[in-house]
Amino acid sequence: MSDDIRTLTARLAEEPASLAFLELAETLRRRGQLEAAGKVARGGLGRYPGLADAHDLMGRILSDQGDLAGAFDAWADALRIDPMRTGALKGIAFLYFRAGDVAAALDHLQRAAEADPDDVSIAQALAKVRREARGMTPRAEPEPVAPAAPVSAAVASPVAVIETVPLPQPDPGSPFAELEGGHSLLLVDTNGLRLAGSLRSPEGAETGDRVAAQLAGVSREAARATRLLGLGTWHSISVESADAHMVLVPPTAETILLAAREPSLPMARVALLAERAARTAKSWLERIQ
Amino acid sequence: MTDTQLVLDRMTRVPGVRGALIASADDGLVVTEQLMDGVDGRAAAALAGSLVGRLVRTAENAGRRPPVFVQLRAERGSILAAPCAEDLVLIAVVGADANVGLARLEMLDAASRLS
Amino acid sequence: MRALEPWVEAPLQSFLDESSARLTLLMTSSGQVVAQHGFSRSLDVMTAAALGAGIGASTEELARLMGSPRFEALVHHGARQSCLLAGFSIPRGRWLGLVVFGPETSVGIVQLFFDQMVQQLAAAAPRDQAPAAPLPENFERELDASLKALFAR
Numbered sequence: 386m387s388d389d390i391r392t393l394t395a396r397l398a399e400e401p402a403s404l405a406f407l408e409l410a411e412t413l414r415r416r417g418q419l420e421a422a423g424k425v426a427r428g429g430l431g432r433y434p435g436l437a438d439a440h441d442l443m444g445r446i447l448s449d450q451g452d453l454a455g456a457f458d459a460w461a462d463a464l465r466i467d468p469m470r471t472g473a474l475k476g477i478a479f480l481y482f483r484a485g486d487v488a489a490a491l492d493h494l495q496r497a498a499e500a501d502p503d504d505v506s507i508a509q510a511l512a513k514v515r516r517e518a519r520g521m522t523p524r525a526e527p528e529p530v531a532p533a534a535p536v537s538a539a540v541a542s543p544v545a546v547i548e549t550v551p552l553p554q555p556d557p558g559s560p561f562a563e564l565e566g567g568h569s570l571l572l573v574d575t576n577g578l579r580l581a582g583s584l585r586s587p588e589g590a591e592t593g594d595r596v597a598a599q600l601a602g603v604s605r606e607a608a609r610a611t612r613l614l615g616l617g618t619w620h621s622i623s624v625e626s627a628d629a630h631m632v633l634v635p636p637t638a639e640t641i642l643l644a645a646r647e648p649s650l651p652m653a654r655v656a657l658l659a660e661r662a663a664r665t666a667k668s669w670l671e672r673i674q
Numbered sequence: 675m676t677d678t679q680l681v682l683d684r685m686t687r688v689p690g691v692r693g694a695l696i697a698s699a700d701d702g703l704v705v706t707e708q709l710m711d712g713v714d715g716r717a718a719a720a721l722a723g724s725l726v727g728r729l730v731r732t733a734e735n736a737g738r739r740p741p742v743f744v745q746l747r748a749e750r751g752s753i754l755a756a757p758c759a760e761d762l763v764l765i766a767v768v769g770a771d772a773n774v775g776l777a778r779l780e781m782l783d784a785a786s787r788l789s
Numbered sequence: 790m791r792a793l794e795p796w797v798e799a800p801l802q803s804f805l806d807e808s809s810a811r812l813t814l815l816m817t818s819s820g821q822v823v824a825q826h827g828f829s830r831s832l833d834v835m836t837a838a839a840l841g842a843g844i845g846a847s848t849e850e851l852a853r854l855m856g857s858p859r860f861e862a863l864v865h866h867g868a869r870q871s872c873l874l875a876g877f878s879i880p881r882g883r884w885l886g887l888v889v890f891g892p893e894t895s896v897g898i899v900q901l902f903f904d905q906m907v908q909q910l911a912a913a914a915p916r917d918q919a920p921a922a923p924l925p926e927n928f929e930r931e932l933d934a935s936l937k938a939l940f941a942r
Contacts, residue, residue: 616749
């Protein structure tokens with residue numbers, strides 16, 4: 386257990402009625418300890434059901450866990466309490482975007498931009514969604530979408546919206562949100578915990594945490610193999626299978642990044658994508674550390 | 675010359691290939707090898723076998739098919755591996771100037787013939 | 790990990806880090822324990838050392854009868870865990886290593902890093918001290934002292 390988690394746990398144990406659960410759950414989420422984060426957040430929500438921060442946090446945890454319907458509900462609850470909560474607006478915008486409902490995504494992002502005009506990430510997300518909207522062919526039969534506002538109506542059928550997902554997209558807090566193939570980039574620490582990104586199986590199931598656990602020792606094994614065979618420092622691992630091209634690169638000594646694409650994309654292109662994502666991951670790690 | 679020796683012979687003719695071997699994937703032990711001086715076949719079998727095993731589990735957990743070819747690229751060369759049937763893995767140690775594309779084709783062909 | 794002599798510690802620790810071995814016992818060919826990792830009871834160490842030394846002696850005798858060179862290593866494969874027993878010579882005399890490992894590693898990895906440890910032990914072993922002969926009259930006392938040291942009691 387790291388020092389900050391130990392300190393926060395001790396603080397929460399001393400003052401169970403405090404808001405320390407917010408920081409503890411968020412720290413656990415960032416470290417990929419999603420189950421523990423969920424337990425702490427649910428405990429806090431039981432005590433503070435009217436706290437928008439707690440619902441927003443629950444939304445992020447559920448989204449990381451791949452429970453998108455649950456995340457939608459949690460963010461919608463946050464917006465019922467605080468209609469201008471930007472985190473929840475961005476989260477719901479992300480889910481609408483994933484579901485192919487660009488108009489609703491844009492509407493939520495515009496409201497988030499009004500609430501916080503200085504938030505650069507909202508402006509970037511708006512620009513991306515607008516670009517996608519321009520390049521998108523209208524669907525022959527539009528999916529039933531919930532109206533963007535008021536928020537209470539937006540909650541009407543989250544599962545129906547989410548089940549129409551055409552292509553997985555990165556989680557809202559991911560550093561890879563703006564990258565090509567961002568939905569299949571995974572950043573893992575040396576303990577096998579997911580730091581950022583996601584990875585979907587061909588059937589659409591989130592596999593990020595399981596894959597992260599397997600990647601725990603890969604960097605060390607690669608380093609010792611190249612060292613003992615006199616090949617020097619390792620740069621990348623390309624893994625070719627019948628249904629995937631995967632490339633692993635080390636953005637830093639303590640992390641490993643996996644980029645996975647369909648085999649139709651040449652391996653050398655996946656390697657370029659991985660290198661670009663590694664640079665993004667390195668900058669992101671420097672910012673958050 | 676046996677089939678496995680033929681396979682190794684063809685692989686080591688690819689420019690830049692410094693050694694080739696067939697190892698038992700689970701045990702990480704050398705079955706047969708053809709190496710240039712200075713290439714530690716035992717280390718290649720043990721370390722590449724272990725890494726390939728981990729990558730097989732990674733692919734499995736990602737809901738993907740098992741790897742057919744792996745390249746571990748380093749500053750002075752690469753380790754190439756192609757899992758075969760019966761828990762064997764074909765391994766090559768190549769220099770930085772090697773024709774990896776040709777080595778890959780040879781290894782995929784050899785792996786299918788050994789299967 | 791505990792070792793009776795400090796120069797054994799670094800090579801053994803490096804072996805443990807790289808090999809992911811579950812249990813390791815280093816002993817002289819007569820069964821005197823030099824270092825151990827993973828054992829929780831002194832009785833287990835005593836039994837493992839006695840059995841390891843017995844197996845080592847009998848395989849050496851078998852090799853001699855067959856006119857073969859010495860068997861360097863013996864591996865028992867198990868479904869849940871496997872065992873390597875290997876003899877080696879260093880300036881302090883003939884030693885044996887007993888390693889128990891699971892499916893999280895492989896016999897290739899264990900042997901590779903075991904050999905690396907042997908080289909490091911050979912390089913680190915003090916050359917100015919003669920190997921301690923296990924005198925029968927001291928044996929019980931030495932065994933008791935060794936076990937106390939290995940289990941920090």
